[in-house]
Amino acid sequence: MTDKPTTASAGKTLAILGGIICIIGTALTFDAGSSNIMAEIGIPLLSAVLFFAISGELNVNGSMKRGAMAFLCFLNIAVLAFGTIYGTMELYLGAVLILLAVGVLALSTSSGTYRWIQADRI
Amino acid sequence: MSADKQVERKDNLTGYLAIAAGIVLSAAVLFGSTGPDWVLNERAFIPYLNCETIYERVFSIGLTVCGTLVAIFGFDLIWLRRGDVLSATGLVFLIAGLIAMNITAFVSGWDLQGALVTAMVLAVLLGTVLMTVDNWMGGRIFVGGISLVLIFSLLALLAANGISEFWIPATYGFSAWMIIQGLNFLFK
Numbered sequence A: 001m002t003d004k005p006t007t008a009s010a011g012k013t014l015a016i017l018g019g020i021i022c023i024i025g026t027a028l029t030f031d032a033g034s035s036n037i038m039a040e041i042g043i044p045l046l047s048a049v050l051f052f053a054i055s056g057e058l059n060v061n062g063s064m065k066r067g068a069m070a071f072l073c074f075l076n077i078a079v080l081a082f083g084t085i086y087g088t089m090e091l092y093l094g095a096v097l098i099l100l101a102v103g104v105l106a107l108s109t110s111s112g113t114y115r116w117i118q119a120d121r122i
Numbered sequence B: 001m002s003a004d005k006q007v008e009r010k011d012n013l014t015g016y017l018a019i020a021a022g023i024v025l026s027a028a029v030l031f032g033s034t035g036p037d038w039v040l041n042e043r044a045f046i047p048y049l050n051c052e053t054i055y056e057r058v059f060s061i062g063l064t065v066c067g068t069l070v071a072i073f074g075f076d077l078i079w080l081r082r083g084d085v086l087s088a089t090g091l092v093f094l095i096a097g098l099i100a101m102n103i104t105a106f107v108s109g110w111d112l113q114g115a116l117v118t119a120m121v122l123a124v125l126l127g128t129v130l131m132t133v134d135n136w137m138g139g140r141i142f143v144g145g146i147s148l149v150l151i152f153s154l155l156a157l158l159a160a161n162g163i164s165e166f167w168i169p170a171t172y173g174f175s176a177w178m179i180i181q182g183l184n185f186l187f188k
Helices: A006-029 A037-057 A066-086 A091-108 A111-120 B003-033 B054-080 B084-106 B113-137 B141-161 B167-187
Strands: none
Touching (some): A006 A091, A037 A066, A066 A091, A066 A111, A066 B141, B003 B167, B084 B113
């Protein structure tokens, strides 16, 4: 096993940060009087789950290939875009989370991370 | 001509068709948007014979040309013979293109217009989803990912604002998507 590349570590850190910001941001901006409570809670939590899933897969004992990880990252961006446009998330919170998700995508599909996943992870 | 060269030429043709269709559709919508009374909604998809203003005529002709290009693009996808999903995508786009041509060039009354527009939109949506699946299966993660984000964004717009504010982002989104798919065929 070789040393974990910086890109993988940075991607993992960003993903954990994204998940935490997603949950805290949702809790702080939550409107209890909304008639659409399930969507307001469910969509941000789905995004948080995806953030944490990606961070877990960037561990040394993760098992996902690059394509599956890229799919999760794009799905996360798509879910965040859905939530922001649909209005279940505040605009600034959605924008920050989409930026974080794009950063996670760039880091987890970078060539350094790819090489590590393909050959050196375990 | 070698087999590799033939495959490359088929890919190039598919790519050029997709790019041309995307440019024609966005140009027609852009020109229509400059009209003072022209609004892009379900009633904008009118037969050429029923058009009254220049904006309606240009959009109608643009849709006919775009429909023809999308139909040939769909036929081309079937012709490539590169898997069941891509062939199914081609068949759906062929149907969508033929319906678009039919709405603007051949239908002169209003009897079937609403049903045809709905069928065209459903066919385009299904084709986009199938093409996205094919992109992911073929390992083209960047194009597949952009398609995924586009589909989710359009669904959110549809859910949030209803059909009335869906048409403009949907047509521009579809144009951009066609151009990206075309570039993907050209440079893969």
